[in-house]
Amino acid sequence: MRRFGSSVFTGALVLMLSGILSRVMGFFYRVFLSHAIGEEGMGVYQLSASAAMLFLSLCTAGFQTSISRFVAGVSEQRSLRLRYFACGIVLCLAMSLPASAFLYVFSGEIASGFLMEPDCQPLLEIIALSIPLASLHSCVCGYYFGCRNATLPALSQLIEQLLRVGSVWIVWGICTSRGTAVRAVHAAAGTLIGEMGSVLFLGMASVFVSRRQSSSRRDRSENIPGFFFCAKKIFLLALPLTANRLVLSFFQSLEGAMIPGQLRLAGMEQSQALSVFGVLTGMVMPFLFFPATLTTSVSLMLLPSISFAQSQNDTAQIQKSSGQNLRFCLWLGIFSCGTFLLYGGEIGEAVYHSPLSGHFMETLAWLCPFLYLTPAMGSILSGLGQTKPVFFHNLFGLFVRLLSIFLLIPPMGIRGYLLGLLASQILTCILHFRALHNTAGISFFSWSHIGVPVLLTAAAGFTGKGISLLFLRRTSLPPLFSILAGIAAMGILFLGPAAHTFFPERFHPKKASRDLPS
Secondary structure, three states: OHHHHHHHHHHHHHHHHHHHHHHHHHHHHHHHHHHHHHHHHHHHHHHHHHHHHHHHHHHHHHHHHHHHHHHHHOOOOHHHHHHHHHHHHHHHHHHHHHHHHHHHHOHHHHHHHHOOOHHHHHHHHHHHHHHHHHHHHHHHHHHHHHOOOOHHHHHHHHHHHHHHHHHHHHHHHHHHHHOOOOOHHHHHHHHHHHHHHHHHHHHHHHHHHHHHHHHHOOOOOOOOOOHHHHHHHHHHHHHHHHHHHHHHHHHHHHHHHHHHHHHHHOOOOHHHHHHHHHHHHHHHHHHHHOOHHHHHHHHHHHHHHHHHHHHOOOHHHHHHHHHHHHHHHHHHHHHHHHHHHHHHHHHHHHHHOOHHHHHHHHHHHHHHHHHHHHHHHHHHHHHOOOHHHHHHHHHHHHHHHHHHHHHOHHHHOHHHHHHHHHHHHHHHHHHHHHHHHHHHOOOOOOHHHHHHHHHHHHHHHHHHHHHHHHHHHHOOOOHHHHHHHHHHHHHHHHHHHHHHHHOHHHOOHHHHHHHOOO
């Protein structure tokens, strides 16, 4: 049992560290990109990404989860693990290649007819080429997640980010020396280069790992099921997951395509509407999702582990692991909410030189607890096989957001969409929690889960704010340094009680040793 928890913790730690490095690089990349291509260029880039997400969901979402779950269930049978892996790749490529061809051929019609922005066509053509590569990437990552080995997926994530950022930076240097402007299409090309590099790395690393394992031990398993039997099992599990994700991605793409048009109905010009959309989706939301690196890493490793615990009928371990994960997400969400409420406006001004981005960060700060809890709950429910409730809950949340776009944006502007976004996250989170409670008896809402982090965040926040103001008045450094000093002080004051809560064995080793399962 300790090995079970240790593998989850180690894998989550590796993913967390690589995720933090990737998010830091992505953060500076977003800042650089916003200055290089402008707010309107960011809007075009985000519109293209929302349409491409529909095709990526068709080819990646369900198969990665299916491979991870089946591989986790046969972790001691290497030949069967590889059989499931090979079946997943074949099925994934069988869908990704036609999807890539379709997006490339009809990119003009999709850009003009669906996105209402012809400038998206060259971006869609480049993104179409990356779809088969992204499919292979997701299959390999799903295999290693199922083996509870996060090292190679983490390294591939770092390599992808390095190549994407590095290639765009090189293009920017060339364009600057020639006196030409960097465009959104260059950012799309960087995405393609990043996918190519990550797939090449994973392929070479997998060959090395496979040869090493085959030379060190022999698989004694017999009566391995046939290819079509394994492919059928993967397909039947991936089908509802893919259908769910495809429907959700369609409405998410529709959501992204509708926002600029509804903003025009609210009285904005085309360029202004694209700028507002680019600020919201390309600048603000990545900032809000930055702390989610921690929660996403734990959730990715938790899904195969929950599936393994369920196969062993270990209900106690499911409740313990899930409860700790959700409590961690809630504490982090409350802390992040306080941080963006106190510093969101200043961050937008100091980083993006955009008062609008700062206003969005302050308004959407209340999203953080629900934004981090909802994916974690969905991952646990998927690990328990409850994929249908996850789908309908997410669909209901999207429906609320679409209603806000239709009904609230024309009279209220972008503020109407922000209200709908907050309402949809709260409702989805409540529905997920109800399903978890009914399925596995998981309950984690109490004073120690909500009241304690709220009080800690308030105390640490006001102390950090005082330090930030003092730092700003007593030094001649740029405002960003005072913001970082305040957030760092706030994090240090919050971290001590949080560590005492989540790692009691470090503070009370005798009591913790008595509580450990045998």
